[in-house]
Amino acid sequence: MTVIDITSSTDVASELIAELAALPEDHPARPALRDRAVEAWLPLARHLANRYANRGEPRDDLHQVAVIGLIKAVDRFEAGRGVEFTGFAIPTIVGELKRHFRDKTWSVRVPRRLQELRLAITAANSALSGTLGRSPTVADIAAHLQISEDEVIEGLEGARAYNSSSLNTPVAEGGAELGETMGGVDAEYELAELRVTLGPALAELDERERKIVILRFYGNQTQSQIAEQVGVSQMHVSRLLTKALDKLRNHLGPVAV
Structure with a gap:
């Protein structure tokens, strides 16, 4: 779904923005109307945040950052400039998301959920190894923890993030290094x-x-x-x-x- 798909059916949200822009700054109805306008445009913020998922940051954190950008857009929007709210809000929210990534300094960051899942899988693996007399399968661990096999796999993949590898690590006998297998920046997203x-x-x-x-x-x-x-x-x-x-x-x- 594109941003245009999302914003094409936001008549109510657009009306709230227009009403908010028409109210004086000190009008008693403004705070409640502002909250309603922010809530109405939350789908746009979530959509933009999801575009930056799978880059090492928890999706919930990205949603919160996008909401901050949305609130800034609602507070700063000037209807008299002749620009639609989406045209102002999208770059504001995206800018907030980019600043979030730019200001982060962690080399590896694992969400708390995956940290807890990794510990649970480790404990289950130890318990089942003794009970079964063999190394447990993904299905065994999933049944023991009462979660799906996909969640077990996600936990196992997340555990690998605790160990980083150098880009100079050889990956083939011919001398190719890990860094040579990395993709480049796709300017088309920008x-x-x-x-x-x-x-x-x-x-x-x-x-x-x-x-x-x-x-x-x-x-x-x-x-x-x-x-x-x-x-x-x-x-x-x-x-x-x-x-x-x-x-x-x-x-x-x-x-x-």
């Missing part, structure tokens, strides 16, 4: 986030600025060609383009961190 917020960002430009940006970066036209179409000098096109790009950078800043 571009996807930028595409989501680019439309609302362009909406902040006036008609002439928007036309110049589109002609330059979508039409691949030179500043001189644009000047002929817009009816101004090439120097003025350059100034307008610089101004428009500054506006876009300010709007897309959190996403581009």
